[in-house]
Amino acid sequence: MSGRPARRSTEDVRASLMTTAAELFAARGYAGTTTRDIAVASGVHESLIFRHFGSKQDLFMQAVAEPFADFVTEYVRGWEAAPVMARSFESLCSEFVAGVFDLFAEHRQVAMALVSARAYELDDAEDALSPFAPLIAQIESVADAEVSARNFGPIDLPVVIRLIIGALMSATMFEDWMFGDQRPHPSRQRLISELTMLMVHGLAHRPEQLVHVDSGRPAIPSAKRVTGRHLPLPPSRNAGRPTA
16 A cells, blocks of 8 residues: 655755756756745655745845854854953954855855856846845844953954955856966865955054045044954964965
């Protein structure tokens, strides 16, 4: 007697669609992947895609953003488990840089599909909200708490955080362009080490200066003098720069 296959839960169907969509979008691109392709590969009816996500475009955006969302959730949870300033600023930056670097390296193809789709294929791409916006806002809140507790400044965090993430995206997604003139390419550890130092010293050791606000006019920072704060370098850097 053959029984009916067990009914899949809503969570299982949704997770399957997200995973399958990410794999197909990475392999074929946005235009080359249909909702029918995703449904067949997931073993569900095509209508469930629209029930759960509304459209192919919304599914695509969520499939791209989900790995980043998982990382941000874990990073923020780990940060909230300890008091502010409980860890060195360098260790916080290093953990963030390494995590985002590995994230984009692992999901490079689907991230590239997003770049291509946004440029040529998505409807109203310029007006659509970034799938990363709410996640970056969480990272900003962590950075703001740590920076404020350490009395760093003046710092335009919304810009700084996005520039750091942009540098990490560039180092992973466009590695061949960035380091095509270097053989061998810099190692993962070398890139993470240098990006961490840029983040640490760019935030902690900046001189008193004018910062620009949203209006485009320079805002004069507080008259309080910002003193230099020298964080210890990790032993590996004291021992010398890696050569590859």
